[in-house]
Amino acid sequence: MIGITTVDVKPFEGQKPGTSGLRKRVKEWQQEHYTENFVQAVLDGGLGDKKVGSTVVVGGDGRFLCVEAVNAIIKISAANGIGHLIVGQNGFFSTPAVSGIIRAGFQGKPIDGGIILTASHNPGGPKGDFGIKFNCENGGPAPDSVTDRIYKIASYLTSYRICNDLQCNVAQTGQYTFDVDGFGKFVVDVVDPCSAYVDLMRSIFDFDKIKALLHGEILGRPFRVLLDSMHGATGPYVSSILADILKCDPVDLLRTLPKVDFGGCHPDPNLTYAKSLVDQLGQGQHDIGAAFDGDGDRNMILGKNAFFVTPSDSLAVIADNIQCIPYFRSKKVTGFARSMPTAAAVDLVAKAKGVDIFETPTGWKYFGNLMDAGRMVLCGEESFGTGSDHIREKDGVWAFLAWLQIVAERKMGVEELVKAHWAKYGRNVFTRYDYENVEAGGANLLMTFLEAQMLGFKGKEMSANGVTYKVDTADNFEYRDPVDGSLTSKQGLRIVFTDGSRFVLRLSGTGSAGATIRLYVDSYVAPSDQSKLLLPAQELLRPLVLIALEVSKMEQFTGRREPTVIT
Ligand code: VG1
Ligand code: CO
Numbered sequence: 001m002i003g004i005t006t007v008d009v010k011p012f013e014g015q016k017p018g019t020s021g022l023r024k025r026v027k028e029w030q031q032e033h034y035t036e037n038f039v040q041a042v043l044d045g046g047l048g049d050k051k052v053g054s055t056v057v058v059g060g061d062g063r064f065l066c067v068e069a070v071n072a073i074i075k076i077s078a079a080n081g082i083g084h085l086i087v088g089q090n091g092f093f094s095t096p097a098v099s100g101i102i103r104a105g106f107q108g109k110p111i112d113g114g115i116i117l118t119a120s121h122n123p124g125g126p127k128g129d130f131g132i133k134f135n136c137e138n139g140g141p142a143p144d145s146v147t148d149r150i151y152k153i154a155s156y157l158t159s160y161r162i163c164n165d166l167q168c169n170v171a172q173t174g175q176y177t178f179d180v181d182g183f184g185k186f187v188v189d190v191v192d193p194c195s196a197y198v199d200l201m202r203s204i205f206d207f208d209k210i211k212a213l214l215h216g217e218i219l220g221r222p223f224r225v226l227l228d229s230m231h232g233a234t235g236p237y238v239s240s241i242l243a244d245i246l247k248c249d250p251v252d253l254l255r256t257l258p259k260v261d262f263g264g265c266h267p268d269p270n271l272t273y274a275k276s277l278v279d280q281l282g283q284g285q286h287d288i289g290a291a292f293d294g295d296g297d298r299n300m301i302l303g304k305n306a307f308f309v310t311p312s313d314s315l316a317v318i319a320d321n322i323q324c325i326p327y328f329r330s331k332k333v334t335g336f337a338r339s340m341p342t343a344a345a346v347d348l349v350a351k352a353k354g355v356d357i358f359e360t361p362t363g364w365k366y367f368g369n370l371m372d373a374g375r376m377v378l379c380g381e382e383s384f385g386t387g388s389d390h391i392r393e394k395d396g397v398w399a400f401l402a403w404l405q406i407v408a409e410r411k412m413g414v415e416e417l418v419k420a421h422w423a424k425y426g427r428n429v430f431t432r433y434d435y436e437n438v439e440a441g442g443a444n445l446l447m448t449f450l451e452a453q454m455l456g457f458k459g460k461e462m463s464a465n466g467v468t469y470k471v472d473t474a475d476n477f478e479y480r481d482p483v484d485g486s487l488t489s490k491q492g493l494r495i496v497f498t499d500g501s502r503f504v505l506r507l508s509g510t511g512s513a514g515a516t517i518r519l520y521v522d523s524y525v526a527p528s529d530q531s532k533l534l535l536p537a538q539e540l541l542r543p544l545v546l547i548a549l550e551v552s553k554m555e556q557f558t559g560r561r562e563p564t565v566i567t
Helices: 034-050 066-079 095-104 144-156 195-204 207-214 235-245 275-281 311-320 345-353 368-372 396-410 414-425 440-457 537-552 554-558
Strands: 005-008 022-025 055-060 084-092 113-117 129-135 159-162 174-180 184-191 225-228 288-292 299-303 335-339 356-360 378-381 385-388 427-438 461-464 467-476 493-497 502-507 515-525
Touching: 034 066, 034 113, 034 129, 034 144, 034 159, 055 066, 055 095, 066 084, 066 113, 066 129, 066 159, 066 174, 066 184, 095 113, 095 129, 095 195, 095 396, 129 144, 195 235, 195 396, 207 396, 225 235, 225 275, 235 396, 275 288, 275 299, 288 396, 299 311, 299 396, 299 414, 311 335, 311 345, 311 378, 311 385, 311 396, 311 414, 311 427, 335 345, 345 356, 345 414, 345 427, 385 396, 396 414, 427 440, 427 537, 427 554, 440 467, 440 493, 440 502, 440 515, 440 537, 440 554, 461 537, 467 537, 502 537, 515 537, 515 554, 537 554
Parallel strands: 055 084, 055 113, 084 184, 225 288, 335 356, 335 378
Antiparallel strands: 005 159, 022 129, 113 129, 174 184, 288 299, 378 385, 427 515, 461 467, 467 493, 493 502, 502 515
């Protein structure tokens, strides 16, 4: 019989989940009781009345502190009467894999939620970030109502419960059973983190056809991939699917070994942090490339010679070719969705197909209700997130396989597919400027200063580089969830011009120190506008960027002349 200890504590300030879970510096998590407090709040707030006897999935992206946190979660779960935990071997799971397992259930048993240990695209290691996120029984990130409850509980917590003597060997798969004082049987199943996810992908895609594409049977020449897992969570899944099943050459699968510090890299798949992939693809030896983030939910798609596919375009191309993916052939495609800052390329596809389109706040949690209600099946964010209703998280490996399937069906390369898309629908040119780790005071002032002027913007003309735009509307984006009626406000300042061009400013909710300002700019080029259709995005958007920087007084408020990352 294992005893339970109640540990008296004082609540910690600031355990407030952001866009996607609670993310803090490792050092902060290492304070005595800090992690335990938050885990107790997650169990109470996330599972509520269902806590005792519930079944929960636990795992993370392999970053520093994951194993320690998993062990703490097992001990605290036992002491809270959780009935059953499904834990990835070594505490490892990608974010999409957790979502898939929650939805699939375990040995016929429904699962009540999941705890994901990750700070996603934030750097890891002792000096990096760690994070904890709760997912609900639908497999998706907890909605605001649940994270608010978790935060509230964390803020008032006076004690947590723990079974200090319980030891579970998460390095070894198998079933472990314990007898906990007052609750009785507590079961931990340590499982292979890959197999269920690999089976799920096999049920969605036609692996034989993709294999035929890769090995030259479809195009008459091999279609060579280059993938960069950035030492994050996708590595084992990529090895299993791309190397073992699809027989890709392992030399084309980079950084597949998960590392606690991501080998010192910033595991964010964009043109800046995945530059080595961009450079290698630039040599023209490969036909498609992709990089994934720390926890495996983001993807960046590149074509031959490093042709960059913006995430907004990637979503639109997948939407337009959705019937190429076997999973969607037997399913009613009811609608698509994108986050507000994402360029509206997918809206045009929705219109052409006569299906609904939804515009949600930033963060995957806002897509869940729409999918659960069957109102849309495919969605994405400009921040390299693409996914479908096969799970309730964005899914990096899925997005890459979707591209391979489309290439195999359409018999066209990546660049060719994108350019054909622009010729059909026009091009929603997009760029994002990130100002990372700016001083929080300045960042907040910038937003307050800009918002205060918004009312006066309507009808105003703004010019730069000899181009003039007239403001049509200016607001702070607000979203009424069409399914449950909940209202989410203050989701980004948008200035929309009469020709549909716009810029948006918002503060990041995933950072762990200081503030990150994101500036999103986009503009539409019609298919008939041949002279502009193929110009570089930065050239096309230059006047709008200059206007945005001027209007927001970016340099004055942040002291930054240049952004940290341009996408
Ligand atoms: C960012 C992105 C957002 C994404 C979120 C989580 O949020 O902008 O689109 O959903 O990260 O992605 P923010 O608040 O920093 O802009 V992940 O892959 O870090 O879980
Ligand atoms: Co992520």
